[in-house]
Amino acid sequence: MTLIPEHQHPGIPSHSKALPQSPQVNMRGTVTLWDGSVIICLARGSGVVRRKGSGEQELVRFFSRAGRLKSEKRRGWLKKLGMAHPESVADHSYRTALMAMVLSDARGLDTAKAVRLALLHDLPEALVGDAMPNERSGASKEKLETKAMEELLRGLAPKVRSLYREAWREFLAGDTEEARLVRQLDKLEMAIQAWEYVKESSDPAVARAFLETAKKHVNDAELLELLRQVEF
Numbered sequence: 001m002t003l004i005p006e007h008q009h010p011g012i013p014s015h016s017k018a019l020p021q022s023p024q025v026n027m028r029g030t031v032t033l034w035d036g037s038v039i040i041c042l043a044r045g046s047g048v049v050r051r052k053g054s055g056e057q058e059l060v061r062f063f064s065r066a067g068r069l070k071s072e073k074r075r076g077w078l079k080k081l082g083m084a085h086p087e088s089v090a091d092h093s094y095r096t097a098l099m100a101m102v103l104s105d106a107r108g109l110d111t112a113k114a115v116r117l118a119l120l121h122d123l124p125e126a127l128v129g130d131a132m133p134n135e136r137s138g139a140s141k142e143k144l145e146t147k148a149m150e151e152l153l154r155g156l157a158p159k160v161r162s163l164y165r166e167a168w169r170e171f172l173a174g175d176t177e178e179a180r181l182v183r184q185l186d187k188l189e190m191a192i193q194a195w196e197y198v199k200e201s202s203d204p205a206v207a208r209a210f211l212e213t214a215k216k217h218v219n220d221a222e223l224l225e226l227l228r229q230v231e232f
Helices: 054-070 075-080 089-107 111-120 138-153 158-173 177-200 204-217 221-228
Strands: 030-032 038-043 046-050
Touching: 054 089, 054 138, 075 177, 075 204, 089 111, 089 177, 111 158, 111 177, 138 158, 158 177, 177 204, 177 221, 204 221
Parallel strands: none
Antiparallel strands: 030 038, 038 046
């Protein structure tokens, strides 16, 4: 394979740095062309061209799709409390991540992991929407949301995609201290939100169902004490 020298290529100004006469192929089998494109060799004699900037476009697409959580309202508040303008999934995820950061730091856990789990735990809802337990739960919920997560992560760099895929698996399994913490904080944050809505105007009798749900899932001694602080 031979590249056209700059003085023969009409698209390159004469003052540009001279290009090599033949491409440099790295150990992964990629070749960089004069315009910044990259040929990724899939097999001998074949390749796919990834245009310069495609990685940035995929990142913007990922961030834009994730941003849908800012307008995805939490259905429990909509359906059970009849609220017209309840918190969004992004609101919930933000405070869950903040709680994870504070408590993980205090316990000497892997805080980067804890915050990552908290930020990712409801990300699939950017594609499939929020749902109450009676609408989506168990194996079917996990299958649907895992498929959505794979779709969301598809355009990210392989290393990042692998990291987030493993974080999602870890959250679902709850097999690390950080995952167990975040799974319980997910419910504790919901209970705090219910307590705040009751203080504003919501019916305590109806909102109490969210508190009771949290009690069923929280067993950490410190988190139980925090939960007692918002009982109503």
